[in-house]
Amino acid sequence: MIDFYNIYAQYTTTVKAILILVIGIIVSKIISNISGKLVTSKLGSHIGGVTKNIIFYLLVFSTIIAFLGVFEIEITGVLAAAGILGIVIGFAAQTSVSNIISGFFLIADKPFEIGEAIEIDGQAGVVLDISLLSTRIRTFDNRYLRFPNSTVANARIVNLSRYEIRRLDIPVGIAYKENIQKALDILDSVIKSNENILLEPEPQVIITKFGESSIDFEIRAWIQRSALFTARTELIKGIKTAFDEAGIEIPFPHRTVYFGGDGAVEIKRI
Amino acid sequence: MEKLEKDAALKIDFFGKEYTFERLNPFTVKITSGVSQSFASFSGDLYVDMRKDFYEMPYLIKFKDALQLSPKSQLKFFLKLPLITKLILKSGEKSLEIDRHIEYNRKAWHGEVHRGTLCTYVEAEFAFDNPFKTQDALVPLRIVNRSDVPGEISKIVVEPENLFLFKGDNGYFTNKVYIRVVSSNEFSVEYSTKTTNKAVNPQPIIDRKISVARTVLTRFDKFGIARELGL
Numbered sequence: 001m002i003d004f005y006n007i008y009a010q011y012t013t014t015v016k017a018i019l020i021l022v023i024g025i026i027v028s029k030i031i032s033n034i035s036g037k038l039v040t041s042k043l044g045s046h047i048g049g050v051t052k053n054i055i056f057y058l059l060v061f062s063t064i065i066a067f068l069g070v071f072e073i074e075i076t077g078v079l080a081a082a083g084i085l086g087i088v089i090g091f092a093a094q095t096s097v098s099n100i101i102s103g104f105f106l107i108a109d110k111p112f113e114i115g116e117a118i119e120i121d122g123q124a125g126v127v128l129d130i131s132l133l134s135t136r137i138r139t140f141d142n143r144y145l146r147f148p149n150s151t152v153a154n155a156r157i158v159n160l161s162r163y164e165i166r167r168l169d170i171p172v173g174i175a176y177k178e179n180i181q182k183a184l185d186i187l188d189s190v191i192k193s194n195e196n197i198l199l200e201p202e203p204q205v206i207i208t209k210f211g212e213s214s215i216d217f218e219i220r221a222w223i224q225r226s227a228l229f230t231a232r233t234e235l236i237k238g239i240k241t242a243f244d245e246a247g248i249e250i251p252f253p254h255r256t257v258y259f260g261g262d263g264a265v266e267i268k269r270i
Numbered sequence: 271m272e273k274l275e276k277d278a279a280l281k282i283d284f285f286g287k288e289y290t291f292e293r294l295n296p297f298t299v300k301i302t303s304g305v306s307q308s309f310a311s312f313s314g315d316l317y318v319d320m321r322k323d324f325y326e327m328p329y330l331i332k333f334k335d336a337l338q339l340s341p342k343s344q345l346k347f348f349l350k351l352p353l354i355t356k357l358i359l360k361s362g363e364k365s366l367e368i369d370r371h372i373e374y375n376r377k378a379w380h381g382e383v384h385r386g387t388l389c390t391y392v393e394a395e396f397a398f399d400n401p402f403k404t405q406d407a408l409v410p411l412r413i414v415n416r417s418d419v420p421g422e423i424s425k426i427v428v429e430p431e432n433l434f435l436f437k438g439d440n441g442y443f444t445n446k447v448y449i450r451v452v453s454s455n456e457f458s459v460e461y462s463t464k465t466t467n468k469a470v471n472p473q474p475i476i477d478r479k480i481s482v483a484r485t486v487l488t489r490f491d492k493f494g495i496a497r498e499l500g501l
Contacts (some may be wrong), residue, residue, distance in 0.1 A: 025472060162386065163383065163384050163385075164386075165379050165388075166385075167383075195375050195376060197376055198378050198379050198391075199376055199377070199378045199381060199391045200332070200378035200379055200380070200391065201383065202332065206392075222379060222383070224377070224388065
């Protein structure tokens with residue numbers, strides 16, 4: 001018969017250490033999982049995942065300290081060595097650390113989420129992943145871009161899909177000789193007949209300025225985000241057709257060149 | 271509702287679009303419309319039917335002329351509510367949608383531009399005493415102004431998920447809807463489970479299986495939106 005008490009007495013330190021290690025890791029896993037789920041339900045899966053990992057590694061670190069304590073290993077020395085090692089690693093991995101810290105800021109600030117369409121420094125695409133080191137996007141022309149988080153954190157970010165509706169602004173000009181009211185009526189009917197344009201908020205046509213060669217208008221119409229390109233194409237096509245039918249000229253910039261003097265200049269073929 | 275017989279083609283005119291249904295064998299139906307054709311797997315006694323349904327998004331019903339509510343008063347009227355018509359193939363409880371006719375394609379946004387809801391845009395048609403004839407449904411609506419200030423209503427947003435649909439001998443009707451104006455920026459909405467007594471012999475077509483009337487309190491504040499009936 002196995003004498004468990006004898007074995008325990010003989011290997012008490014080792015058994016205690018192994019128990020601390022095993023129980024510690026199991027408890028760390030359970031606590032980190034629970035806290036991860038709690039944070040996920042409140043703040044989303046990305047922050048939940050990061051929180052879970054942080055809590056897990058902190059608890060595992062505490063378990064290791066307790067494990068070493070059983071063997072009466074001087075923890076102060078280990079910690080001092082870890083501190084020095086930390087400084088060395090910190091210097092060596094400055095960029096990575098900066099990216100990680102920026103990653104935390106991005107996760108907390110949430111300027112965009114996975115699946116959203118964004119524009120970073122003029123590059124537009126759909127967010128594929130936000131990790132601690134980098135943000136990856138797939139551009140609309142199907143290129144894969146990886147931005148270090150430190151770059152993203154300092155860049156100008158435009159979130160293209162945060163809101164469901166967008167305002168479509170289309171500038172248009174008519175020649176000075178044309179009747180403004182007639183042009184306004186035509187624009188109004190073109191806008192209102194376009195099914196992609198929302199009837200509330202009401203679309204507007206405003207006269208913006210006396211342009212170089214035209215009276216300038218701006219159409220401001222609200223559309224569903226997904227209909228942006230279709231609506232723009234249809235509207236421009238509709239305006240051009242309607243103006244052509246009504247005989248309204250859309251001018252292009254004119255330039256009159258004076259050669260000086262009163263008389264005409266004779267142009268000779270050389 | 272027309273039965274699809276074996277070895278016989280059934281022609282249906284669906285809003286100017288002709289559909290031909292042919293039963294190729296006990297399990298397959300060939301559906302032809304113009305140059306396109308498709309095959310549906312279906313068995314049992316088959317029928318081709320047209321079914322009315324609510325639009326999938328809320329209705330923003332805009333009044334051409336605003337309704338004025340004096341303090342402590344009420345308005346009672348029928349409001350036209352457009353319906354989708356679906357062409358379906360059915361056998362017993364099973365059904366398969368073949369096509370749908372949507373009359374109102376225009377959309378509008380209700381709420382602030384950064385948070386609100388996309389709606390089907392409809393210009394209001396209403397009757398005050400007797401229901402008018404329409405292929406669409408009528409909402410028996412009562413608006414009670416309990417406040418001491420006059421109110422003006424220029425649009426109403428109706429959430430179809432709280433509506434029942436009844437087919438009467440004199441048209442389609444929804445359940446009764448009551449709006450209570452509490453103050454200038456606050457009101458409550460109650461959905462009854464019954465329809466008006468002006469509906470002749472009403473039979474439920476869309477039944478929400480709710481046994482009690484629902485009351486929704488909506489408050490308009492600086493950052494809020496009206497998901498229910500918006501004034």
